[in-house]
Amino acid sequence: MPNEPSAERGPWSLALRRFFRNRLAVAFLGVFVLIVLFVLAAPLWAEHVAETGPNEEHIVEQITVDGEKLDVVSVEGKPIGPQWFAADGKFFLGADGRLGRDEMVRLMYGGRISLLVAISAALISTMLAVVLGLLAGYFRGWTDTVIARVLDAIWSLPVFLIALSIGVALATGGFKLGPLELSGGSLIIPIGIISIFTVPYIARPIRGQVLALSEKEFVEAAVAQGAGPLRVMFGEILPNLASTVIVFFTLMIANAMIFEAGLSFLGAGVQPPNSSWGAMITTGVELLKVQPLLAILPGAMIMLTVLSLNIIGDALRDALDPRGKQRLDAALQFEAQAGATGTQGGAALS
Amino acid sequence: MTRFIVRRLVGMVAVLFAVSVVVFVVFMVLPKQNPAQSLAGKNATPLLVENIEAEWGFDDPLPQQYLTMMEKLFTGELVQYEPRIEVDDKIIEGIPATFSLTIGAAVIWLFFGLLLGYLSAIRAGGWLDRLLTGVSIAGISIPVFLLAPVLIYLFANQLEIFPNGQYVPFSEDPWEWAKHLILPWVTLAAISIGFYSRVVRSNMLDVMNEDYVRTARAKGLGERQVMTRHVLRNSLIPVITLFGLDFGATIAGTAIITEAIYDIDGVGLYAAEAVEKFELPPIMGVALYGSFFVVFMNTLVDIAYAYLDPRVRLGESASE
Numbered sequence: 001m002p003n004e005p006s007a008e009r010g011p012w013s014l015a016l017r018r019f020f021r022n023r024l025a026v027a028f029l030g031v032f033v034l035i036v037l038f039v040l041a042a043p044l045w046a047e048h049v050a051e052t053g054p055n056e057e058h059i060v061e062q063i064t065v066d067g068e069k070l071d072v073v074s075v076e077g078k079p080i081g082p083q084w085f086a087a088d089g090k091f092f093l094g095a096d097g098r099l100g101r102d103e104m105v106r107l108m109y110g111g112r113i114s115l116l117v118a119i120s121a122a123l124i125s126t127m128l129a130v131v132l133g134l135l136a137g138y139f140r141g142w143t144d145t146v147i148a149r150v151l152d153a154i155w156s157l158p159v160f161l162i163a164l165s166i167g168v169a170l171a172t173g174g175f176k177l178g179p180l181e182l183s184g185g186s187l188i189i190p191i192g193i194i195s196i197f198t199v200p201y202i203a204r205p206i207r208g209q210v211l212a213l214s215e216k217e218f219v220e221a222a223v224a225q226g227a228g229p230l231r232v233m234f235g236e237i238l239p240n241l242a243s244t245v246i247v248f249f250t251l252m253i254a255n256a257m258i259f260e261a262g263l264s265f266l267g268a269g270v271q272p273p274n275s276s277w278g279a280m281i282t283t284g285v286e287l288l289k290v291q292p293l294l295a296i297l298p299g300a301m302i303m304l305t306v307l308s309l310n311i312i313g314d315a316l317r318d319a320l321d322p323r324g325k326q327r328l329d330a331a332l333q334f335e336a337q338a339g340a341t342g343t344q345g346g347a348a349l350s
Numbered sequence: 351m352t353r354f355i356v357r358r359l360v361g362m363v364a365v366l367f368a369v370s371v372v373v374f375v376v377f378m379v380l381p382k383q384n385p386a387q388s389l390a391g392k393n394a395t396p397l398l399v400e401n402i403e404a405e406w407g408f409d410d411p412l413p414q415q416y417l418t419m420m421e422k423l424f425t426g427e428l429v430q431y432e433p434r435i436e437v438d439d440k441i442i443e444g445i446p447a448t449f450s451l452t453i454g455a456a457v458i459w460l461f462f463g464l465l466l467g468y469l470s471a472i473r474a475g476g477w478l479d480r481l482l483t484g485v486s487i488a489g490i491s492i493p494v495f496l497l498a499p500v501l502i503y504l505f506a507n508q509l510e511i512f513p514n515g516q517y518v519p520f521s522e523d524p525w526e527w528a529k530h531l532i533l534p535w536v537t538l539a540a541i542s543i544g545f546y547s548r549v550v551r552s553n554m555l556d557v558m559n560e561d562y563v564r565t566a567r568a569k570g571l572g573e574r575q576v577m578t579r580h581v582l583r584n585s586l587i588p589v590i591t592l593f594g595l596d597f598g599a600t601i602a603g604t605a606i607i608t609e610a611i612y613d614i615d616g617v618g619l620y621a622a623e624a625v626e627k628f629e630l631p632p633i634m635g636v637a638l639y640g641s642f643f644v645v646f647m648n649t650l651v652d653i654a655y656a657y658l659d660p661r662v663r664l665g666e667s668a669s670e
Contacts, residue, residue: 153364158644161606161621162641174381258493262607267626285495295499302493306491
């Protein structure tokens with residue numbers, strides 16, 4: 001690294017220091033860590049406090065609150081509201097509807113699936129994007145033409161609608177391709193769909209960076225020393241993409257989470273018995289009049305997670321690229337481009 | 351220009367072909383369950399499944415099956431089976447509601463996006479500017495499936511100012527039409543207002559440094575005239591393109607979720623109900639017709655952009 005500002009500290013530790021100087025980002029990093037701890041604690045809460053599982057029904061049961069017996073689900077089908085600690089933590093947030101499942105337990109387990117799907121999809125999407133971006137940017141010529149055209153084509157599509165239809169088709173009929181066989185309820189289906197359709201949002205900027213980087217002297221030097229294409233791409237160029245990849249990966253988790261929630265809300269994402277925050281909103285919306293928290297809580301969890309990730313990603317960009325003039329607008333642009341369930345037209349800006 | 355248009359149209363046809371092949375493969379080839387069974391629905395009789403098998407020609411070679419699917423699509427013979435309803439009829443029925451929702455929301459988000467963007471650009475760094483920065487990052491983080499329930503709860507269930515959704519045709523009662531659509535409009539527009547104000551702001555700040563703006567000031571134009579006539583107007587070209595793409599994406603994305611939550615009788619609700627019941631023919635129809643519409647719109651926008659801004663098409667041909 002040329003022009004290192006400090007002799008003792010590497011660029012990474014400097015970036016880390018810059019990140020931790022951003023109080024808003026540190027606060028939201030805290031929020032994100034809390035959310036992760038919250039969902040990781042699901043089995044503990046389920047076993048020791050709520051004493052029920054996420055899919056266990058309590059339709060005709062009663063709980064004791066202050067010596068009084070209360071129906072979990074009333075005769076008219078109204079679920080019990082939040083009990084906080086009145087029933088020793090049972091039905092902390094009430095029941096989730098006519099089936100009388102424990103909302104708190106479902107919220108924790110649902111969050112696990114939401115985060116699992118979002119992080120896996122973002123990981124796969126980022127890896128695919130890096131490989132495609134490297135291939136297109138380094139080899140240029142027809143490799144670049146083919147990859148760029150395919151990415152452009154995906155970009156111009158109504159991605160959410162197509163993902164929705166694919167999600168339903170595969171959830172109905174399962175999946176079979178050669179030795180790979182999946183049942184309709186497999187989590188791999190939403191993960192796969194989301195990762196494939198979000199590739200262009202990362203691959204396009206990475207391709208651009210690779211195009212610029214491969215003109216640099218250090219690449220020429222590596223080639224002159226006899227390094228093969230793989231060595232140059234992954235050994236020389238890839239390390240220089242690290243900061244971009246880290247930032248986009250963070251933003252992509254947020255984006256994948258919204259995508260998944262949209263699909264699952266409509267019923268084309270995570271399939272029962274699994275549930276996610278998005279799927280929980282579906283039940284909540286039906287009971288909006290009776291128990292508004294059931295729709296608002298999982299939605300608020302999604303928003304909190306997405307907001308933290310957006311702010312963390314933005315701060316990471318500032319920290320890793322202090323000279324970047326785009327700052328917040330870059331995160332906004334990315335979000336808008338990638339917002340599969342929202343604005344998609346950032347294309348014109350890049 | 352003609353060359354540009356022709357190339358764009360060829361590209362469009364290629365993309366549409368690719369989409370239809372992907373849909374065909376995903377619906378007919380990849381699933382391990384018999385596709386006729388999937389098309390028929392959960393409670394279909396064996397006889398119906400057999401009929402569908404014959405109708406769709408699932409014994410034919412794959413290319414022939416693909417052609418059968420496309421023929422059904424283009425002749426409007428795609429039907430859902432329980433009960434037997436033509437898919438394109440239902441889609442056409444839903445179009446007024448869907449366009450009422452999306453066009454209304456688009457007008458709101460364009461108006462406020464431009465207004466707020468303009469205000470924050472002429473006072474860049476001021477309190478309004480900083481506030482809007484915060485609002486826009488919060489705005490893109492609020493998903494419709496949170497905003498909609500909150501709005502319904504507050505304004506329909508608690509305060510009872512607005513009805514909690516559903517659709518009244520404009521021809522029936524324009525007042526009720528608007529009243530029923532206000533919450534859905536706000537829901538759809540909220541995400542985009544923040545973002546558009548940022549785009550307008552940053553475009554305007556770029557344009558402000560152009561020579562012709564200095565010229566306009568030098569020849570003695572008032573600040574307001576410089577800002578509206580010269581700066582705002584020139585920063586609108588990218589916004590128009592952006593808008594074209596966003597409009598398509600909204601129709602085929604957020605609008606589906608919004609219609610489902612507010613119970614608006616549009617194409618999106620039709621698709622959402624089909625998803626809920628795992629009815630494949632309507633989903634196939636909405637996905638393909640929807641893609642055709644959006645890709646077509648995007649191509650039109652591209653062509654319009656090239657027409658408005660010659661640098662685009664010149665740049666394109668120079669790079670080849």
